[in-house]
Amino acid sequence: MLYRIFICFFLLLTSQNCAFAATVEVCPNCNTTSVAQAINIAQPCDTVLVQAGTYHEPTLLIDKPLFLIGRNFPILDGQEKVEIISVQASQVVIDGFQIINAAFSSSRELAGINVMNAGYIQISNNRLNNTCFGIYLANVNNSAILNNTLQAQATIELSAGNGIHAWKCNNLLINGNTVTGHRDGIYFEFVTYSSIINNHSHKNLRYGLHFMFSNNDRYQNNIFENNGAGVAVMYSNKVTMINNHFVHNWGDSAYGLLLKDIADSHIEGNLFEENTTGIHMEGSSRMDLIYNTFTQNGWAVQLQASCDNNDFSNNNFTGNTFDIATNGTLVLNKINHNFWDKYEGYDLNKDGIGDVPYRPVSLYSMLVAEMPFTIMLWRSFVVYLIDRMEKLLPSLTPENMLDSSPLMKKVNYDTSKST
Amino acid sequence: MGKIIKYVLYDILQNKIIIAYSLFLLLVSISFLSLENDSGKGTLSLLNIILIVLPLVSIVFSTIHFYNSYEFIELLIAQPLPRNKILLSEFLGVCIALLVGFAIGVGLPIVMLSFNQAGAMLLLSGALLTVVFTSLAFWASVITNDKAKGIGISLMLWFYFSLIYDGLVLMLLFTFGDYPLEKAVMVLTALNPVDLGRIMILLKLDASALMGYTGALYKNFFGSGYGTAIASAVMLVWAIVPLLLALRMFKQKDL
Numbered sequence: 001m002l003y004r005i006f007i008c009f010f011l012l013l014t015s016q017n018c019a020f021a022a023t024v025e026v027c028p029n030c031n032t033t034s035v036a037q038a039i040n041i042a043q044p045c046d047t048v049l050v051q052a053g054t055y056h057e058p059t060l061l062i063d064k065p066l067f068l069i070g071r072n073f074p075i076l077d078g079q080e081k082v083e084i085i086s087v088q089a090s091q092v093v094i095d096g097f098q099i100i101n102a103a104f105s106s107s108r109e110l111a112g113i114n115v116m117n118a119g120y121i122q123i124s125n126n127r128l129n130n131t132c133f134g135i136y137l138a139n140v141n142n143s144a145i146l147n148n149t150l151q152a153q154a155t156i157e158l159s160a161g162n163g164i165h166a167w168k169c170n171n172l173l174i175n176g177n178t179v180t181g182h183r184d185g186i187y188f189e190f191v192t193y194s195s196i197i198n199n200h201s202h203k204n205l206r207y208g209l210h211f212m213f214s215n216n217d218r219y220q221n222n223i224f225e226n227n228g229a230g231v232a233v234m235y236s237n238k239v240t241m242i243n244n245h246f247v248h249n250w251g252d253s254a255y256g257l258l259l260k261d262i263a264d265s266h267i268e269g270n271l272f273e274e275n276t277t278g279i280h281m282e283g284s285s286r287m288d289l290i291y292n293t294f295t296q297n298g299w300a301v302q303l304q305a306s307c308d309n310n311d312f313s314n315n316n317f318t319g320n321t322f323d324i325a326t327n328g329t330l331v332l333n334k335i336n337h338n339f340w341d342k343y344e345g346y347d348l349n350k351d352g353i354g355d356v357p358y359r360p361v362s363l364y365s366m367l368v369a370e371m372p373f374t375i376m377l378w379r380s381f382v383v384y385l386i387d388r389m390e391k392l393l394p395s396l397t398p399e400n401m402l403d404s405s406p407l408m409k410k411v412n413y414d415t416s417k418s419t
Numbered sequence: 420m421g422k423i424i425k426y427v428l429y430d431i432l433q434n435k436i437i438i439a440y441s442l443f444l445l446l447v448s449i450s451f452l453s454l455e456n457d458s459g460k461g462t463l464s465l466l467n468i469i470l471i472v473l474p475l476v477s478i479v480f481s482t483i484h485f486y487n488s489y490e491f492i493e494l495l496i497a498q499p500l501p502r503n504k505i506l507l508s509e510f511l512g513v514c515i516a517l518l519v520g521f522a523i524g525v526g527l528p529i530v531m532l533s534f535n536q537a538g539a540m541l542l543l544s545g546a547l548l549t550v551v552f553t554s555l556a557f558w559a560s561v562i563t564n565d566k567a568k569g570i571g572i573s574l575m576l577w578f579y580f581s582l583i584y585d586g587l588v589l590m591l592l593f594t595f596g597d598y599p600l601e602k603a604v605m606v607l608t609a610l611n612p613v614d615l616g617r618i619m620i621l622l623k624l625d626a627s628a629l630m631g632y633t634g635a636l637y638k639n640f641f642g643s644g645y646g647t648a649i650a651s652a653v654m655l656v657w658a659i660v661p662l663l664l665a666l667r668m669f670k671q672k673d674l
Contacts, residue, residue: 296459298625319459321625341460371596373604374589379463379621380614381471382585 021067026074027051035076036060039068050074050097062087070096073127078102078112084131087115093122102131104159111136111161112150115143123148133161134182137169144173152181154205162187163204166194174199184210185227192216199223207232208249211239219244224256230275232258239265248274255280256297262287269413272297278320281307290314291413299325299365308332314411317341321378322365324401331400335360339407347408358406361397363390420508423495427512430488437520440476444468444524452532462537463624465525469545470617473521474552475577481513481556482573486566493674506669510557510662517549537623540647544616547654551612551661552577558661561668584611605640612657619650 024038024046032038036057038048044064052072059082062068066089075098078084084099092115099112112131115121121143128134134150137143145164154160163179165187166172172194178201179185185201185208188194196219201208208224211217211233218240224231230249233239239262246256256275257267261283269291272278278297279289283306293316294300300320301312305328312334317323318341337353345356364383368375377383390397431437447468455461488509495505525545529538559572588607592600608614640646 371592373600374592376604376608376614376618377585377589377592378625379466380585380617381467381582382589384467 021045021047023047023049025049025051026055028053035068039066042066045091057082057084059083060085062092063089065089065091067093068095068097069093070098070126072096073098075100078131080104080130083110083112083114085113087113087118087121090119090121092118092120093124094126095122095124096126098127098129099131100129102133104132104161106159109133109136109161109165111165114138115140119143122146127151131161133165134163134179135165136161137164137166137172139168140166140172141170143169143171144175145177146173147176148178150177150179150182154181154183157183157205160205162210163201166191169194173197178202180204184208185224186210188212188214188217190214195219197221202226204228209233211236214239218242223247225249227254229253230255230258232260233262233265234258234260235262237263237265241265241267241270243269245271245273246275246278247271250274250276252276258282259284259287267292271295272300277302280304281310283307285309287311288313291411292316293318293413294323295319298322302326302369303333304328305330310334311336313337314407314413315339316410317360318410322362322368324360325365325369326361326398326401327366327369329398331398335401335403337405337407338403339410340403343406343408345406352408354406354408357402357404359391359394359397359402361401362387363397366397420504423505423508424512424515426491427488427509428516430491431484431512431516436480437516440480440517441520441523444472444521445528448525448528449532452528459537459624461533462529462541462620465529465541466617466620466624469525469541469548469620470613471581473545473548474581474613477517477549477552478556478559478573478577479570480517481553482560482570483566484513485509485557485560486569496674502670503666506557506561506666510553510665514550514553517553518546521545521549535623537620540620540623543651544619544654547651547658548612548616550658551654554658554662554665558665558668561665561672564674580611580613585614588614609653612654615650615654615657619647 024032024042026032026035026038026048034057035050035055039060039062042048047067047069050070052074054075054077056077056079073096076084078101080101081103084102085094094113102112103110111133112128112135113123114136117139119141121140123135124146126148128148128150130152135145150163160183162184163182163186164174164177168190170192172191174196175198177199180203183205185204186196187210189212191214194217199222202225204227206228207230208227209231213235215237220242223245225247227249231246249256254276256272256278259279259281263285265287267287267289272294274296276298278294278300280302282304285308287310289310289312291314295318297320299322300317301324303324303326305326310333313336315338317338323340340358340360343354343358345354347354364387448465451464452461492505496502526542529542555576556573559576560569562572563569608618
């Protein structure tokens with residue numbers, strides 16, 4: 001829906017200024033055989049139509065409104081010597097190219113497609129491979145990055161770039177992209193009022209999605225899996241995260257979702273599966289976490305004592321080694337109405353709500369947080385006894401960390417109803 | 420030797436304890452595996468049985484059986500047979516009986532209801548634990564001629580390996596918590612067959628939690644085929660050493 005509105009809006013704006021546009025065709029046997037030359041002769045608002053073939057070009061500098069369209073995925077090969085496309089004007093469309101082998105520089109951030117100080121840009125249906133940064137947006141507004149495939153073979157963080165990198169942008173739509181093998185799959189810094197939808201970010205070195213100082217954004221229906229450290233959302237306000245999948249982020253400092261200094265955000269209907277830590281929350285306030293599913297994680301939620309006024313309700317916790325871990329006795333969060341598969345209470349009046357509270361923090365999970373190597377004794381008889389005793393008479397685990405109305409049955413969540 | 424094993428097996432079959440044991444395990448396994456809708460959870464419940472009941476039954480049954488067949492052993496010793504062979508046959512007889520019981524009681528349900536990596540590991544470590552504790556039982560029963568004392572030693576061994584040892588390790592970890600103990604913890608694990616068996620299974624069941632800091636160390640070591648092989652080898656050492664000790668003692672023993 002959002003997507004359609006966006007495109008209409010976009011077309012409206014471009015068509016107004018571009019009334020009489022011509023087409024310049026580029027192919028190995030045409031009059032024009034170089035894309036750079038074609039861009040040069042094209043008037044503002046013209047279309048440069050590139051047919052299939054391999055083009056070794058200098059950096060393609062686009063400094064006027066232009067439609068750069070590829071037919072059957074022409075290859076723009078930078079041969080690891082140049083940045084491939086540099087856009088410095090508004091109202092540009094780049095569609096249907098295969099963009100490979102951009103240069104690497106340790107001092108400048110070179111990219112497959114670099115857009116700077118522009119607006120109304122659409123980058124769609126491109127396939128990028130071995131570009132240091134994939135799509136690099138700096139000070140770009142009202143633009144869309146749609147259905148691109150970005151691939152890289154980064155091995156160390158220092159010499160790798162981000163897949164889709166956005167800095168100081170406003171009103172972006174990032175939809176349907178697949179990003180793999182970069183440093184961060186999608187990187188947001190100072191980006192506002194933007195949406196990240198239907199993307200698949202996997203096997204990146206650091207974060208699947210890296211999100212900093214970016215307010216009023218939304219990400220929805222994305223899949224983040226097998227990333228070095230999962231997804232990090234930091235120092236932001238009013239972020240909405242809905243129906244995303246955080247899968248299989250394994251490692252000591254790997255999280256499905258890392259929330260650090262976030263406030264007033266909404267996390268709904270997400271699936272956290274097979275992560276070492278599902279959600280790690282630190283210094284976060286006033287967030288709603290509802291209808292999420294945590295399954296087969298090491299720690300479903302690590303809720304640090306520095307978080308306050310967060311509301312966990314209607315979440316499913318199943319098959320996790322530890323449900324919740326914390327690092328202090330102060331509890332300023334509300335945990336109510338969740339389903340816990342480890343709950344052993346009863347429901348006498350059959351209202352679907354357990355009659356005795358559930359304590360999601362076990363003594364042993366606190367011990368392991370403090371001394372990681374005690375994990376060796378996990379599920380031994382001694383540990384079982386200790387945990388049992390602590391459950392009966394809580395002395396070391398936070399007394400107020402409890403779900404006083406645990407659900408007896410799993411919550412069913414209808415993804416179509418998400419707000 | 421084959422003949423002696425046959426007699427031992429025949430004797431064990433006659434007293435029906437082993438049949439009751441198989442049936443008990445079968446009942447427990449089937450109920451755990453079919454009642455829990457999540458097969459991982461069923462395997463987890465079985466884990467406790469494997470780690471507590473299996474060693475207990477193995478060690479107590481073997482000890483009692485040894486003392487009960489004391490007269491039979493005396494009779495055999497009067498024959499021109501090497502003592503090694505006699506004790507080894509007794510050991511193999513009991514071992515085979517317990518392993519068959521385990522295979523019927525736990526192996527069958529797991530293969531039929533939830534055969535996966537964790538299940539396979541459960542079977543492997545269960546079988547190894549059976550052998551280890553039978554071997555320990557023989558060692559305990561050769562030490563003394565007094566039946567009550569022998570059973571006492573066996574129970575103490577079981578108690579030590581399943582409870583006291585872990586308590587001691589926990590205390591140790593508390594005391595020296597400020598030091599990097601990752602490697603030391605790994606060695607401590609190898610010093611207790613029950614812990615070794617537990618960790619082999621856990622690596623397949625709680626993989627996510629174990630991927631953290633220290634866990635990753637375990638995972639890299641035990642999780643690889645190489646690590647599993649080493650862990651199994653250490654378990655076998657735990658089976659062979661007490662048996663060798665028992666054989667040596669039995670050779671010089673004044674019956």
